[in-house]
Amino acid sequence: MNRAEKSKIKEELRNLEVQTRRKEKKKKEVIQWSWIVTIFLLSFFLSLNLSFLSEVIIKRSTLIISILITIFFIFLGILFDIIGVSVTSSDETIFHSMSARKVRGAKVAVQFKKNSDKVSSFCCDVVGDICGIISGASGITITALLVHQFDFNLLLTTLVVTASISALTIGGKAIGKSFAVNKSNIILYEFAKVVSYFYSCK
Numbered sequence: 001m002n003r004a005e006k007s008k009i010k011e012e013l014r015n016l017e018v019q020t021r022r023k024e025k026k027k028k029e030v031i032q033w034s035w036i037v038t039i040f041l042l043s044f045f046l047s048l049n050l051s052f053l054s055e056v057i058i059k060r061s062t063l064i065i066s067i068l069i070t071i072f073f074i075f076l077g078i079l080f081d082i083i084g085v086s087v088t089s090s091d092e093t094i095f096h097s098m099s100a101r102k103v104r105g106a107k108v109a110v111q112f113k114k115n116s117d118k119v120s121s122f123c124c125d126v127v128g129d130i131c132g133i134i135s136g137a138s139g140i141t142i143t144a145l146l147v148h149q150f151d152f153n154l155l156l157t158t159l160v161v162t163a164s165i166s167a168l169t170i171g172g173k174a175i176g177k178s179f180a181v182n183k184s185n186i187i188l189y190e191f192a193k194v195v196s197y198f199y200s201c202k
Contacts, residue, residue: 035118043126047133054134063145070138070165077131078172084123085180086187087116094185095192105193112192132169139165 054073058066092113098106112119143161146152180187 039118039121039126042122043130046126047130050130050134051137054137058138058141061141063142063149066138066142066145070135070142071168073131073135073138074165074168074172077128077135077169078176080123080127080131081173082176082180082187083191084120084128085177086184086191087112087119087123089181090184090188095189098189105189105196108196108199109188109192112188135165135169 054069058069061069090109090113092110095106095109095113099110139161143154143158146157146161147154
């Protein structure tokens with residue numbers, strides 16, 4: 001590598017650092033405290049209500065129902081994780097073009113993309129964490145039912161149930177992220193189209 005190439009690389013690195021600082025400064029300037037408060041309150045009340053409902057339902061459920069509820073919340077968390085990743089990795093340009101042709105859901109998709117950090121936070125963090133809490137709580141109920149009905153070892157059953165829930169959640173999200181990146185535009189569009197039936201952008 002000659003001196004000219006080294007100098008060019010150093011110049012590109014300096015430009016990259018400058019652009020990064022500008023981006024960080026811009027992000028600091030547009031922090032919306034109202035959104036932070038909103039997401040905090042939304043997380044609190046959603047978690048409170050769903051956890052209460054799940055506790056009431058799961059504690060009165062049979063083993064099969066408890067397992068089905070657990071699987072439902074695991075896959076719900078994976079689904080919203082896919083949506084959150086799709087929003088951040090999709091291409092906004094294509095939705096502007098679709099919006100100009102008045103394709104249903106395109107305007108909503110543009111709004112989601114413009115607020116991708118908020119949408120991703122809600123989908124991946126709020127819904128994802130709540131689903132994780134509920135599936136963990138239902139895992140405790142499943143363990144208790146297995147020990148009570150089949151006289152399984154408590155420690156071993158707890159480990160197996162916990163490991164199974166973790167494996168399904170982590171493995172599912174790993175597969176989902178790859179799918180979301182590759183199909184981000186179509187996933188965002190389909191999600192926005194569904195949302196457009198309940199919410200319209202002017």
